[in-house]
Amino acid sequence: MLNKFFLISLSLLISACGNIPTSSSVNIGPEFGSNDQNSIIRVIASRPQPGMSQEQIITGFLNASASSDNDFAIAREYLVPSKKNSWNPTKSIEVYEGQGQFEFINENQIDFSAALHSQVNETSRIVFANPEDQLLKTFKLEKVDDQWRINIDFDGLVISKTDLDRSFSFYPLWFVDPTKTFLVPESVILPKAITANATRLMQLLLLGPSEQINNTVITAFPKGSSLSIDSVPITNGVASVSLNETVLKAASLERQLLASQIVKTLTRIPEVKSIQIKVGTQNLSILNAPLNQTASTWDKFYSDSNYSNVAYFISENKLWKNNAETKSLTGKTEIDSKLWSYGTSNRSENLYALVDETKTNLIINSYSPEFKETIFSSSNIGNPKIDVLDTIWVTLNNQVSVFSSDKKLNLIAQNFAIEDIAEIIPAPDASRVLLIIRSVYGTELRLANVIRNPDTIVLTNIRKIMRDGFSITKAVWQDETNILYLDSGSQPVNVYSLDISTGASRNIYSINGAQDIASRSGQVTMLEINDGTILQRITGEWKVISNSQSPNYPN
Structure with missing residues (x-):
């Protein structure tokens, strides 16, 4: 059960559900402080009035549910006597999106339906719904002393997405x-x-x-x-x-x-x-x-507290390091003398993952005397990523794969088909990964946790981190809780910032032809464009690196 503390003082926190037809059951008082994440909105619930219709009673109840004063005393006044004490409003919260609708079934039943956005469970964790998920609540009504009251048969609260954003953090x-x-x-x-x-x-x-x-x-x-x-x-x-x-x-x-x-x-x-x-x-x-x-x-x-690495990119099949407005080779002859399609290192620059010019060989090497080079051959090898535990994540022939420095590891995705994962992006803490997955809706983002064994990597708790976004082609971590992703559903391509702790995203750039991205908090953002150039964001302006592609930051 939700601890009642979770919902304490909701009378000060939740406004009237704006998408439900309203009577005069709730008055919103003045806001205290600025209307930001921590501003408080005072809600004053109203008691049922004589002569209210069935719909007005339901609307009044939903609005009065915003007030937890005296254990939701006013909301309970809308219920039949036998349910006033047994209704448990603190069990869960269901959040709907868009325009809710009432359907009059008969004088003793009205159904309320809306698109389901998410649910908050008994441990205060939010679970995002799928696009087709619907909220449906049936309200049964009876007359008590010639006044309509609700014979409620469900526990928990129902609020709108607007109320969630306004009233919760x-x-x-x-x-x-x-x-x-x-x-x-x-x-x-x-x-x-x-x-x-x-x-x-x-x-x-x-x-x-x-x-x-x-x-x-x-x-x-x-x-x-x-x-x-x-x-x-x-x-x-x-x-x-x-x-x-x-x-x-x-x-x-x-x-x-x-x-x-x-x-x-x-x-x-x-x-x-x-x-x-x-x-x-x-x-x-x-x-x-x-x-x-x-x-x-x-x-x-904090995995990103002292991050200072610069980005890598490919130009004329050479691997370069990007130092703001200048570029330099790696300084390692074995790398600088060869041609590459992709290349990156770990943060310490003592382990490299490189893909040759033909995209058929993945080379893993530290370029130190005691380290033996490892080569894995395949076709259509993608841009590799090395996490902070020196695990290499890469796509081979459209199949996601994972390697240690000297061997390929087994990769298991619990309750998910590996072939439906288009790309894996390891988090700075190495305990989580972003997934770009193929679904019936398009390409979406998921978050997964990582279980590591000597020969096996298991992806578990694969879950949605936002409700929308079905044309996602690339994503990168900026820090432990924020990512940037490309949505290529139309041109120009939209670059979004997403806070994965809230599921809130915002469009920050729109760039024609953007097809890859590299970014870290405090570092230069780089966008690969389909004309063979890279745009980098320096002091608020986009600057061009010609004949370049495949930017990346060490993880």
């Missing part, structure tokens, strides 16, 4: 990759109750990762860890987290990791500038940690 919870090297996010959605969300986020963080990803990430908190005080107060920008004594079981590295989990999670709240971590009333001893920990305290666990 997405927050990433941060867990740890199995190598204990990087933090990995998992998003939850909470109402915009600024003073209370720090507590709820800590409660969710301590519960650990969801069932869907708990076999791909870990938590540094010892089993049984909890808040010693069921509140995380924020005073002058400092959040105080008081944990129980179980956390003292954590070793030195685990204490650093759990501190980084807390800090990275809570500093997403704008009001939180730093965090104090305590056991009871005493400060938790953490190696190299100040009393007030900030986001930068644990940069070493």
Whole structure:
């Protein structure tokens, strides 16, 4: 069941459902603060009035459901007496999109239908719907003292996408990759109750990762860890987290990791500038940690905190490094003397994956004396990518494949056909990958988690990260939570930015002929154009690199 805290003060958070025919059941009060992600909208619910029609009663109930005051007391007034106490509004939330419709079945039944956008489950995780999915709710009505009331037979809330965007915020919870090297996010959605969300986020963080990803990430908190005080107060920008004594079981590295989990999670709240971590009333001893920990305290666990690599690209079949407005060869004779179709390295530039001029040989080499070169032959080899664990992801003859430095690995996609995956793009944390998949709707984005074994890579929890987008041809990670992708459904090609923690995308560029992209946060964005040039974005202007293609940044 959804913790009731999840929906606390919805009377202050959710506006009337704008796509449902309305009566005077809800009045929206003034907004407090700016209308941004954390602004609060006050909603005043109205009680049922004598003589309301069946449709007005249903509309009034849906609107009054926006107020959780006194355990949704006003919404319960729209129900028959036998259901007033048994209806459970905190079980889940169903979110619809577009124009909802009422269908009058008979005087005792009205159906409400709309396109289903998403569902929020009992652990505050959002699950996006498929395009054909529909929300259908049947409302049964009876007369009580000659007034229509709802004999409700479902639990949970129904709200519009507009209300979701206006009244809820997405927050990433941060867990740890199995190598204990990087933090990995998992998003939850909470109402915009600024003073209370720090507590709820800590409660969710301590519960650990969801069932869907708990076999791909870990938590540094010892089993049984909890808040010693069921509140995380924020005073002058400092959040105080008081944990129980179980956390003292954590070793030195685990204490650093759990501190980084807390800090990275809570500093997403704008009001939180730093965090104090305590056991009871005493400060938790953490190696190299100040009393007030900030986001930068644990940069070493953020996979993109010190990213400084420049992009690679191909020009005249040579592999070049792009230094803003200049270019240079790699400086390695074995690479610079040969012709290539694609090429990249890992971040340390001590492992390279290159594809020869004919696109029939994948060469993996460090170009150091102790390393033996490995060559894999195929046809139509694509642009390889090396993740931070030195795993190579590439397409061979239109089939996605994965390699270590010296062998091909088995690749398994749980509950998904490998042949339907067009491309795999590893995340900076190496625990997740983006997939461009072929579906009945076109080419779409998916996100998957990665399970690594010595000879096998398993893609699990393959899921939608947005509801729309069916002509996606390329995608890249900008950082741990943001990606750029090309939608080639029409010309000019649209370049979108997508926050995968929220599913919100926005069009940032429209470029004729764009067919590939390279971008990282803080680095130059590069677009390959189908006329054989690369456009790079420098100081707000597009500049041309002629006779060039296949840009990429090391992962």
